[in-house]
Amino acid sequence: MRNLLLIFLVNISVVFSQKITVGLYNEHIVKSIDISIQKGSFLFFTDSTLVGAIIVTSNPLRVEATENGLSINCNNQFYTCTSFKIIPDRFSDFFQIKPLKPELKARSYEGELRVELTKKNNLIIKNILELDDYLEGVVESEAGSGQLFEYYKVQSIISRTFALKNWNKHDKDGFNLCDQVHCQAYLHKRNSSKNTIDSAVNATSKIVLTYQDSSYAPTYFHANCGGQISDPEWVWNSSIGGLYTFEDPYCRHTKQATWTKSIPLARWKDYFKKTYDFPIEDSAYFNLLTNFSQVQRMSFFIHPQFGIPLRDLREEFRLKSTYFSVKLIENNVVLTGKGFGHGVGLCQEGAMQMAKLGFTSEEILNFYYPNTTLKRQ
Ligand SMILES: [Zn+2]
Ligand SMILES: [Zn+2]
Incomplete structure (x- = not known):
């Protein structure tokens, strides 16, 4: 009976929880970072051993790549290890990460942070969190603030579909996706539209865009198509099933037309x-x-x-x-x-305009990705 209950619980957690691992700052060779807590508290571990807790008022924790492995400085207590992680107490807790070598812009993230070393002794920085929490950061980075709820739903669905379709894109690097446009921009900023964005991701949870054979649709997008969507062949020299050129009447008078x-x-x-x-x-x-x-x-x-x-x-x-x-x-x-961008797939400014005209997220997606259907996973 106990075993049955255990299997049942494990299954539930598989269904209701899908975590993604995102590589942060991986386009840079990072040697040193500072981590500070902005909300809540985090436990920190060196090589899977619990060392202590850090909270909002704690001094920044420094992680550096050295010849002997990772060097951790927490309030002038030094630790050497091969891997380091911090785990939040609650899902809404978040931390800030600030690369020092090289000096890069600080960013804030929810979820777990893991730091390891590459063979060349550089930091690999990974953020592990629920897929939908990651998508909130992506939608904010890719769509900005001030958009309508219906548009944020569109961006949530295409970003979720992209993430699942490209799940193994960075296998060789030890994570699922990177934080740059190479995959999807994931530069968590927490702007004024955060609540609307979070609700849109939540309202579309588990919904993806697929073709009739259940495969994920290739949900490419760009800022503005200039009135005509591009054929993928013109851009990448190879066709992508289901995507082709057609006229877009919705983006002709927008910002980047x-x-x-x-x-x-x-x-x-x-x-x-x-x-x-x-x-x-x-x-x-x-x-x-x-x-x-x-x-x-x-x-x-x-x-x-x-x-x-x-x-x-x-x-x-x-x-x-x-x-x-x-x-x-x-x-x-x-x-x-x-226009602005490669022109393939969804035109963001056209889609934003369609949302303003009262089209639903489903109608907008059907316009830019013909012959696709929404599917709940
Ligand atoms: Zn990438
Ligand atoms: Zn357009």
């Missing part, structure tokens, strides 16, 4: 001459290079036969999008563009 950029003619010519051996001396070719119009999104500059992908120009000239036209004005090439 248009942009312009002026580039010195000499720099423009130089790039095409050097990179593509483009015959700039020939006036017909020169005209092509300085008069280019993109009414509908294209994947190549001028004509596919020249083999100049627009995504390469976006990277080279750091453009907001590939959806632009070109004109020559005196000694400058002036680019007039639409």
